[in-house]
Amino acid sequence: AQSVTQLGSHVSVSEGALVLLRCNYSSSVPPYLFWYVQYPNQGLQLLLKYTSAATLVKGINGFEAEFKKSETSFHLTKPSAHMSDAAEYFCAVSTYSSASKIIFGSGTRLSIRP
Amino acid sequence: NAGVMQNPRHLVRRRGQEARLRCSPMKGHSHVYWYRQLPEEGLKFMVYLQKENIIDESGMPKERFSAEFPKEGPSILRIQQVVRGDSAAYFCASSPSGLAGSTGELFFGEGSRLTVL
Numbered sequence: 001a002q003s004v005t006q007l008g009s010h011v012s013v014s015e016g017a018l019v020l021l022r023c024n025y026s027s028s029v030p031p032y033l034f035w036y037v038q039y040p041n042q043g044l045q046l047l048l049k050y051t052s053a054a055t056l057v058k059g060i061n062g063f064e065a066e067f068k069k070s071e072t073s074f075h076l077t078k079p080s081a082h083m084s085d086a087a088e089y090f091c092a093v094s095t096y097s098s099a100s101k102i103i104f105g106s107g108t109r110l111s112i113r114p
Numbered sequence: 115n116a117g118v119m120q121n122p123r124h125l126v127r128r129r130g131q132e133a134r135l136r137c138s139p140m141k142g143h144s145h146v147y148w149y150r151q152l153p154e155e156g157l158k159f160m161v162y163l164q165k166e167n168i169i170d171e172s173g174m175p176k177e178r179f180s181a182e183f184p185k186e187g188p189s190i191l192r193i194q195q196v197v198r199g200d201s202a203a204y205f206c207a208s209s210p211s212g213l214a215g216s217t218g219e220l221f222f223g224e225g226s227r228l229t230v231l
Binding site: 006009032034041042043044045046049051090092094095101102103104105106107 | 158162
């Protein structure tokens with residue numbers, strides 16, 4: 001069975017600083033990997049996805065993530081944080097054999113300091 | 115084009131009562147997923163349905179919980195004889211295909227927050 005682990009339930013960065021949210025996955029077969037963002041009192045929105053094409057994936061709002069098989073990681077980064085980036089971010093995994101189901105991590109709450 | 119609609123947004127029930135949560139998927143979507151989000155936890159998969167069929171209910175508790183997605187009308191998640199541990203946010207997501215796991219195309223509603231007193 002596949003799973004994801006998000007390191008750090010809360011991350012705080014200054015506006016303009018680098019954002020790094022960590023995600024490690026576990027899967028016995030090649031995974032599909034996703035990052036979703038959840039703003040307060042809203043549902044989740046897809047930020048970006050990795051589906052075995054390019055290992056560096058660019059998403060919306062300047063976010064990107066790199067798939068590193070050797071490290072079983074899919075960390076999310078953004079060069080310069082903006083106040084509007086404050087939200088909860090979820091890493092998620094699926095596989096071809098279970099393509100109907102996406103498994104989510106426990107989430108990382110990102111706070112931005114002025 | 116309306117998004118995924120969930121109602122009620124907030125529901126308060128006393129222990130032992132029944133809770134019914136409704137989800138209308140996006141237009142043209144025939145695949146519905148229910149997830150539960152407990153405080154300080156991530157989303158836990160509960161059930162995946164297509165019209166009139168339960169495809170995967172591996173995340174559903176064995177007792178008191180049921181889900182349906184009839185040919186006409188919204189998908190319904192039903193919790194009988196609620197207990198305090200059922201207090202959570204319940205999210206519905208819809209997809210245009212059964213391959214959401216490969217496309218990431220899950221469109222979420224804003225959730226229904228159940229509080230059990």
